[in-house]
Amino acid sequence: MNYRAKYKKVGNMKYISHLDLVRLFHRVLRKSELDIEFSKGFNPHPIIAFANASGVGIESIGEYTDFELKNDIEESTVLEDINKAMPEGIELLEILRMPIKVDSLMSVVNKSEYKILIDLEELDIDISNFNNCINKFLEQEEILIKKKTKNKRKRRKTPFKLVNIREMILDVLIVNINENEIELLVTLSSGSSENLKPSIFIEKLFEFIGVNINKSEFNILRNDFFTEYNGESINLMEYSKKILEVKSNG
Amino acid sequence: MKKKLDKILKDIELPGRYLGNEINVVRKEVENKTRFGFCFPDVYEVGMSFLGLHILYGIMNTMENVYCERIFAPGVDMEDRLRKENISIFTLEEKTPIKELDFLGFTLQYELSYTNVLNIMDLGNIPLKAKDRTLDDPIIIFGGPCTVNPEPMAEFADIIIIGEGEEVLVNILNEYEIFKKQNSNNKEEFYKRIINIDGVYIPSFYQVLYKEDGTIKEINPKEDWVKPKIKRAIIKDLDKIYFPDKILVPLIDIVHDRIVLEIFRGCLRGCRFCQAGMIYRPVRERSIERLKDLADRLIKNTGYDEISLSSLSTSDYSEIENLIKYLIEVNLNKKVGISLPSMRLDNFSKDLIEEITKVRKTGLTFAPEAGTQRLRDIINKNIKEEDLLNSSKEAFENGWNSLKLYFMIGLPEETKEDIMGIKELAFKVIDTYHSIPKENRQPGLKVKVSTSTFVPKAFTPFQWETQISLKEIEEKQEILKAELKNKKIIYNYHDSKTSILEGLIARGDRRVSNIILEVFNMGAKFDSWHEHFDFNKWLEAIKKSNLDIDFYNNRKKAYDEVLPWDHIDVGVSKEFLIKESKKSKEIKTTDDCSKICSNCGITKSYSDFKGVCY
Numbered sequence: 135m136n137y138r139a140k141y142k143k144v145g146n147m148k149y150i151s152h153l154d155l156v157r158l159f160h161r162v163l164r165k166s167e168l169d170i171e172f173s174k175g176f177n178p179h180p181i182i183a184f185a186n187a188s189g190v191g192i193e194s195i196g197e198y199t200d201f202e203l204k205n206d207i208e209e210s211t212v213l214e215d216i217n218k219a220m221p222e223g224i225e226l227l228e229i230l231r232m233p234i235k236v237d238s239l240m241s242v243v244n245k246s247e248y249k250i251l252i253d254l255e256e257l258d259i260d261i262s263n264f265n266n267c268i269n270k271f272l273e274q275e276e277i278l279i280k281k282k283t284k285n286k287r288k289r290r291k292t293p294f295k296l297v298n299i300r301e302m303i304l305d306v307l308i309v310n311i312n313e314n315e316i317e318l319l320v321t322l323s324s325g326s327s328e329n330l331k332p333s334i335f336i337e338k339l340f341e342f343i344g345v346n347i348n349k350s351e352f353n354i355l356r357n358d359f360f361t362e363y364n365g366e367s368i369n370l371m372e373y374s375k376k377i378l379e380v381k382s383n384g
Numbered sequence: 385m386k387k388k389l390d391k392i393l394k395d396i397e398l399p400g401r402y403l404g405n406e407i408n409v410v411r412k413e414v415e416n417k418t419r420f421g422f423c424f425p426d427v428y429e430v431g432m433s434f435l436g437l438h439i440l441y442g443i444m445n446t447m448e449n450v451y452c453e454r455i456f457a458p459g460v461d462m463e464d465r466l467r468k469e470n471i472s473i474f475t476l477e478e479k480t481p482i483k484e485l486d487f488l489g490f491t492l493q494y495e496l497s498y499t500n501v502l503n504i505m506d507l508g509n510i511p512l513k514a515k516d517r518t519l520d521d522p523i524i525i526f527g528g529p530c531t532v533n534p535e536p537m538a539e540f541a542d543i544i545i546i547g548e549g550e551e552v553l554v555n556i557l558n559e560y561e562i563f564k565k566q567n568s569n570n571k572e573e574f575y576k577r578i579i580n581i582d583g584v585y586i587p588s589f590y591q592v593l594y595k596e597d598g599t600i601k602e603i604n605p606k607e608d609w610v611k612p613k614i615k616r617a618i619i620k621d622l623d624k625i626y627f628p629d630k631i632l633v634p635l636i637d638i639v640h641d642r643i644v645l646e647i648f649r650g651c652l653r654g655c656r657f658c659q660a661g662m663i664y665r666p667v668r669e670r671s672i673e674r675l676k677d678l679a680d681r682l683i684k685n686t687g688y689d690e691i692s693l694s695s696l697s698t699s700d701y702s703e704i705e706n707l708i709k710y711l712i713e714v715n716l717n718k719k720v721g722i723s724l725p726s727m728r729l730d731n732f733s734k735d736l737i738e739e740i741t742k743v744r745k746t747g748l749t750f751a752p753e754a755g756t757q758r759l760r761d762i763i764n765k766n767i768k769e770e771d772l773l774n775s776s777k778e779a780f781e782n783g784w785n786s787l788k789l790y791f792m793i794g795l796p797e798e799t800k801e802d803i804m805g806i807k808e809l810a811f812k813v814i815d816t817y818h819s820i821p822k823e824n825r826q827p828g829l830k831v832k833v834s835t836s837t838f839v840p841k842a843f844t845p846f847q848w849e850t851q852i853s854l855k856e857i858e859e860k861q862e863i864l865k866a867e868l869k870n871k872k873i874i875y876n877y878h879d880s881k882t883s884i885l886e887g888l889i890a891r892g893d894r895r896v897s898n899i900i901l902e903v904f905n906m907g908a909k910f911d912s913w914h915e916h917f918d919f920n921k922w923l924e925a926i927k928k929s930n931l932d933i934d935f936y937n938n939r940k941k942a943y944d945e946v947l948p949w950d951h952i953d954v955g956v957s958k959e960f961l962i963k964e965s966k967k968s969k970e971i972k973t974t975d976d977c978s979k980i981c982s983n984c985g986i987t988k989s990y991s992d993f994k995g996v997c998y
Contacts (some may be wrong), residue, residue, distance in 0.1 A: 149399040150635045158635055161407065165687030178719045179689070191394060219687065221407045221635070350391035 135206040136232040138239070139213070140371045142195040143188065144355075147223035152187040158224070163201065165219035168212060171202040185239035185359050185370065186246075186324060189331060191349065195227070196247075196358030198239050198370050206231070230374055234381045239370065242361045245304055246324035248332045251353040252316040259345060261311050268306055271342045276300060279334060299338070302330035324359060332356075385479060388471065396461045400636035401428035404454070404476030407633035408686065410441070411477060412451045418560055420444055421475055421485045421522065423455040424493075425500035426912075431456045432632065433640035435694055436491060436528070436549070442628035443550055450557050453477040455488075457500045457910070458507070466507060473507040482508035486560070488522040489553075492530035495889035496882060496911040498537060501526075502904040505540075512901065514542050514588055519569055525556075531585075532616070532663050533842040533949040536889050536896040538587035542571070545583050546952055547617030547663075548649070550625050552583040579610060583617025586610075590951065592894050598935060600893060600946040616663070616954045618990055622649065622670045629681035633688065642690035642723060643682045645675055647707070651696035652977035654984075656764045656968055657753070657795065659841035660696055662961075663954045665986045666997045667977065672703040676710055683720055692723040705736055712739055738782060748779050751790040754798075755805025762797050762968045766976070772809065776816050785826035787813065793860045794838040794852030796968065803860050806833065807867040814872055833868055834876040835861070837883035841890050842949045843956060845964035851887040851937040854880055881919045882912065887937045888926075893948035896936070898929040957985030 143155070150158070163170050163180045172178040185198040203212070213229045220226075254261075271277075277300045283289040302323035310317040322330040332354045340347040358369040363376060393399040422441055424431030431437060437454070444452035453475035458466060466473060472481035482488055488510070490501050502512055505524070511517050514524065526537055527545040534544045545552050556578050563574040575586050589610045593601040605612055619625045627646065634641065650667035651660065670678075679691060691711065695701060711722045752767050754760045760767060776787060791806050810833050817829050837857050840846045852860075857880040868875040889896060903925035910916035926933060941947070943962050950958075960983060967974060974982050977997060981987075987997050 146403040146405045147635075149393060149403060151400075154400065154635050154637070158407075160689065161633060161687030163687070164683075164689065165407070165685070167684070172719050177721070219407075221405055221409070223405055349394040 136200060136202050136235075137209075137212060138198065138200050138230045138232055138236075138371075138374050139216075139226045140228040141197050141199065141224060141226045143197055143224050144193045144195065145223040147221075148191055148193045151190050152184075155188055156182070156184070158221075159199065159201075162216060162219045166215040168207065168215055169204040171204050183238060183240070185243050186329075189333075189354075192248075192332065192354045192356055194356035196356055196369065198359060200232075200239055206233075228371055230371065230378070232374070232378060234378060236374060236377050236381070239359075240326055242373065243325040243359050243370065244323065244327075244362060245321055245360045245367065246332075247357045247360065248318075248320045248322065249309075249355045249357055250318040250320055250332060250336065251355075252318070252336075252347075253351050253353075254313060254315055255351075257345060257347060257351060259316075259343070261313060261316070264311060264316065265308055267343050268308065268339070271339055272300075272303065272306060274300060274342075277303070277338055277342075279338065299330050299334070302328055303335060319357075321360075385471075388469065389479065392462070392465045392469075392471075396465065397459060398428075398636065400634075401456065401459065402462065402476065403635070404479075406635060408630050409477060409632060410445045410452070412445075414451060414478060414480075416449070417451040418449055418487070418557060418564070419480070419485045420450055420452045420487045420489060420557070421455050421482055422452055423488060423490045423501075423504060424457075425490055425497045425504060426457050426910075427459060428456045428634075429636070429638040432634050432638045434491065434493065435644045435646060438628050438631040438644075439626070439646075440489075440549055440553060441632070442630070443626045444553060444557065446626070447554065447557060449561055453480070453485075455482060455504065457504060460910075460916075463503075463507065472509055473504060483510055483521060485522040487525060487557075489525040489527060492526050492528040492537065494912060495530060495536075495886045496917075498889065498900050499904045499908045499911055501537070502540065502900065503909045506904075513539050515539075517542070519571060523571070523574075527553075529660065529663065530890075532659070532952060532954055533890060533892070534585060534587065534952070535592075535894045535948045536892040536900060538894050539897045541587055543575075543578070544585040544587060545617065546585055546614055547583045547954070548619045549583075549617065550619055552581055552617045555581050556584070576609075581617075582615045585614040585952070592948075600948060600950075602946060603948075603951045613951055613953045615989065616952070618955070619649070619668070620990075622646075622668045623674045627670075627678060629678060630685040631682065633686050640692070641688075642692050642721075643679070643686060643688045644692050644694045645678060645682075646670065647675060647693050647695045647698065647701050649695070652700065653697060653766070654764055654964075654974050654976060654982065655753075656762075656845040656964055657792065657838060657841075659844050662843045662956050662984075664696065665955060665984060666990075667700075669702060672707055672710075675707060679711070679714065683714070683718060689719065690721040690723055693725060698725055708736060708739070748784050748786070749788040749790060750775065752809060753790065753792050754795055754802060755791065755807070755809055756802045758971060759795060759798060759802040759805070761971050761973050763795055764964070764968070764973050766973060769809070769812070773812060773816050776813050777820065780817050780820055780825045780829075783826050785828050786830040786832065788832045788834060789813070791833065791835045792838040793835050793864075794857060796838075796846055796849045798852075800863075803863055804867065806835070806864060810868060810873055811870075814870075829872050830874060831872055832874045832876065833864075835864065836878055837880045839883055839887045839890055842947070843954050843961070845961045845968060847891065847947065847961065848941040848943065848945075848965060850940050851884070853938065854884055857883070879914070879917075882917060884933065884937065885911070885919075885922055888933050891936055891948070895929070895931060899925050899931060902928050953989065955984075955986040955989040957988075960984040 159182050160180050170180045173181055182201040209229045209231050213226050216226055276298045278296045279299055280294040281297045282294050283292055305321040307319040309319050360367045360369050361373050363373050424434055441452050444450050455475055474481055505512055510521050523542045525543045526541045527549050531544050531546045559577045578584050589606050591606055592603050595601045648669040650664045652667050655661055714720050715722050753765045810831055813831055840849045840851055861877045903922050906921045908921050
């Protein structure tokens, strides 16, 4: 039976890489003693897939994973057993049994919503003008970043290409602003076709404002992953439930 | 502190080293606990691969009143930030500055880690010398194999544990509980309580007197209630003693990331260059039932997908074939990979080799150590050339096409013939490969020859020998480089400057601590790391200390010279070591303990244990 789970990755867990996370899930699934389905071949491992390569340095309360068990086990049991085996900082929040095949997480994801906290202790920002700055930033037609050419051979002629990320910034909202910190709610394109890292968004925003900011001065939390369904944006869990309903009703 | 740390972690390499959030990490309330910091003086990825850490962390945390946390050497980038922002190095679990701990224990696994030990104490604002510390500082304990010659680090330790730590540490901590209740502010009273425990060495209670020629006159206890000799701590029954059935599972990549089962301690081969073979006698095995049970529980409690075996000579385990068969079963049923260490294939059944091939092709390593039978006899490494060639043939016929051969250069009585012997063996292995018809072997043969530099160690029959000079090492490496030039051979050799220093420290006395302190003050650290090692700093430090490397490394010692470790008793007698030393010069071998007892003395020192010698 296939399962889709929404999980959180908070606190110190933000520092582990995607590869570390994959290995962690492999081990936690084994430790949970649930009857896991293994891949075939020389190096059998639990069958598991993720929505996105999770960014290092980002906390999240909206991550997703798909995995397969040999048997059909009740959702709450699966959730409990896995959470018992998890180390601190990672926890399954919700789980969905998927008796029917659905599209992979990676293929449906198209945006992410982030809560961004900027620590103003060491930064010199005019908070009264900040809203204005954001508006002006977003009025630009082009916000260009350099993307390193992946192909080594091509890289010799064209070391990088310019990408316009403006279209990938979908929404920016100032939730709270005072002399200690700024809280933003930002929606960015996410997924296999177009993907904008929140740290790059921040880098470009502050470059535009003319202030030097470094990684230790902001905190990023992903609230959720979203996809399009019937013209609306819904999170992946809601989407998965809807798809299952539709498919099971024929 | 947490906010400060968070900011730093975002800015440095491998923040996962500093988190302490592993699967199975132990967290306790700190109130009313004796706090013990276990430190492996290298980075997280190295230290977490050390089996001893898992054993001692586990056993101390089973004690209700003890909270054992871990400390590792910070990366260079982290250290810069700690120093810049005046943050003390802290424990992984609670992020407590190490100065606040009751005990700080360092495991001394290799001599070149000593500057890291000092560096970590310095980062914790703890005075380096024992005499400068007060009750406000943690009690500094050293353990690990290097402590059989503890003298170069004696000035920095309050307590040194010699031998196997499981019981000693528990006893020390129990005594500390009692001492705490007495509300005394006299550390010496605590030391008096523990001094008679086997394995406990309190360096401040001993003094060393020197002769005019610089050799040692005597090593004496300062008080009459102090034992003149320190007996090594030894675990009698490996089945009964604690072994963790649950271990820390790291979140980041570490060097050896798997379950390790310690199958036995000690070794019965008696190779004359090998310190471990002498200081861990006698052989004591874990029963196969115990090992199977531990394997099951560890797999269940960790989620690891790989299991490995640890011992000094795995193929000598009495039930190795059954153990491997069992592990192969586990591999098939639980999809847990098995990693078999290098093994002597000369005593393996043909079927077993075929079985192992099915599961995973492990690296094949042979360690003849010397290129000629003559030199192998001198060092008592009892491998015959036919064994090596037969095993290679077996391996090639079973699909292996790559092989590693380990040798040492600078062995006692070594001649040019012995060096050429290395080349001859390598080529004979190639010939063996070619003697097999093409259809019965895999293409693409690679023979990897690796030479390291022999360093004479304390408590071996070679402890009186001179060590080869830097110039001679380099000459011999050049000869081999030329002789082994062949498409099918890869020759690996290590920078030998570190071996010179290893020799100085391994057989050094208390005066060598001045060199270690001096070179640390000059900024030396991570000396076993190629990118950080600075030989010139060491040379300068040696000069400043008015000591001479040659005195320690290149002087042939008389059998009756007082050695810096003479007050330590590992169980093997000096008479035995002298006998073996003389035998080596007569090119006579000594059979292994299972064939004949050579009266090494271990049975006289320790009776009533479950071991090979009864």
